[in-house]
Amino acid sequence: MTRPASADPCLQAVERPPLPGPQSVRVVEVLATGTNGGAQEHLYTLLTRIDRSRYDVSVVSLSPGSAVRKLQREGIAVAVIDDPDDAIAVGALAAHLAILRPDVIHNHMYRAELVGTRAAIALGIIGHRRPYVVSTVHSSRVRSAEDREQLRRLTPHMDQLIAVSQAMERKIVEEGRSGAPVKLIYNGVDIERYEHQEPCCTLRDEYGMEPGAQIVGVVARLEPEKGHPTLLEAWPQVLRKVPDAYLLVVGEGSKRSELEQQARDLRIAHRVVFTGRRDDVPAVTAALDVAVLPSYREAQGLTILEAMALSRPVVASNVGGIPEVIEDGVTGLLVPPHDAEALAAAIVRLLTDHAWADTIARAGHDLVHDRFCVELMVKEIEAIYDAGARAVRLSGVAAG
Template identity: 30%
Template sequence: MRIGITCYPSHGGSGVVATELGKLLAERGHHIHFITYDMPFRLGNFHQNIWYHGVEANRYAVFKYPPYDLSLASRMAQVAKTYQLDLLHVHYAVPHAVAAVLAKQMVGDHLKVVTTLHGTDISVLGEDESLRDIICFGINQSDMVTAVSDSLVQLTEEKLAVNKEIKRIYNFVDRRVFYPRNVSRLREKYLQADEKILLHISNFRPVKRLEDVVAIFDRVQKEVPARLMLVGEGPEMTKVVSLAEKLNLTSKIIFLGKQDEVAQLISLADLLLLPSEKESFGLVALEAMACGVPTVGSNAGGIPEVVEHGKTGFLADVGDVEAMANYAIELLQNESLYHDFSQKGLERVEEKFCGQKIAAEYEELYQQVMDS
């Protein structure tokens, strides 16, 4: 198949999943064309069967804002005609789904549109009255719509008046990248022999509840020698630094900023903390599980579909930092329980979230769309 993929190419779960899916599909013999404003950061070096097509919005003086959505639609149509694409798979409802529908109208009905919803396009943008109708339009006019969790399917149906069936296809990990690594030498760089590492990775937005992360760590480090490793940057960084200073934890927190390659850092950790207020899936929890690292976090959104409470991690209500801290302490102090959680997590990844399995699900979906 000849497939166009459009996503947000910068840091973020939707871009990661879209890029990794494209790479897997290319390995399986499909021709993949990324159409977006920048090279996806996970794309890396040359890949056979993968093309990249940049999009640049016209900056004509009469435009107050460059019309990226129209430029994207035009570029999609151009690439579809030139390379005879079978379908466009767009990740995120706006503007990608709408642009893809417009491109289809320019090219013809033989070009199919598959839209994957990732979360904030529904939970955040769907709350905006000025965008709700256009989001519904993009979804309803797509030939097929998927969402990354059952929770997100339900949220979309509750929030938006869509008449399109939404199929759940989970996110995934490439087991060749995310697996338990030997990082003993790297651990020596960051901590003492008896210390544990608690890890948090995010874009540091309020919804990630970074202050809860610090509060959980504060309770844990009073019972277990530990350090907190923070990967990412964002608007909550100032609050994190202030709270760390207030609790005298600055010397125990390792700030690593944004990191493109996180598999080795995850293997370095003993626990992942994910106390999010909203989480459509929880990709970082899946990546941690694939590295043998249990998650302690909230039961928000799609997280319980990834982390099995009491089997591969522990979950508590949003904001219940006391319970999360107690769960973390229990896991860190019980070596047998920790090993059991780690092993069951690895088995769960292989069973439900393996990249090849999910790529095959998308292939089947594409074929259904093309045959319809």
């Protein structure tokens, strides 16, 4: 359904009341790890689309990695505090913040929440201006009782929590984190980046795939929660129906050698390609016939949003925030987690009914454009930064 421009949240203007003091809001983003993942891609999208004339943004990463280098290539200042000892990391971050004097710090992922919030507390204790503390809950990972207790104790020292899905809102409540307000802000996709993306034209030659063969792909870290074993278990069933299909496994992680061995044990290694990390994921995704995310847990599933933005039909597990993105049979297909038979059937259906797959893909594309555009995400986060800067500047706390 076409909406009038005035009703499109991606096109609506946001009123910006004047800030007390300097009009530029200084923000430090604290990232738990510098390796690639959904949170890192979210931060990259945010910082490359934020109004840099109004927001003076920099990043502190608690480890090095490819995501750090990617941000630096965009001219974004990134400091790395590479120490596994949380106490040392807190001290180093507090010293860094004392120099920068940010209005807002924005934590991304669990360790960043711990280190970033404690550093902000430390600033207040030693007489510096305490920044407004924002934390985004990106992950649905199951935490230990000790981890949950640490988060519960620290949450009252946070000023704003952001959940990337309704599922993450529920998780915050379940973990007893009642000490800070929560706002739902879905991850946004840069539609312009994907709208005119050409498929990777060398993909078949790179991996020896014959012309005309259909390609199913999963883009995800090779970690236990991403569900790759179920997808590999499903693949022999797919090949019985579509014998020329290839499975493309894009990403790196701790389980790669185990997954490669599983493919050999299932005698499907000749039809499964492990690409490792790729810097051209949008082009690779655009070359897929079907995109899959077989996760056992998932906060939202940014890679399926990206596939939908590229008009690729998607199959994903019915877990976490994924059902908020996919309406089964309309914008994609949902299957139970750990169910190889259901996963295989869904993939085969999309590979063999091309007209229906195209209909699904178009509906998915329209949904992303309407509900998950990057402009809306950025505007909502900018509004939080403005509110934080206003609160800090009006608090009357003297800077050190």
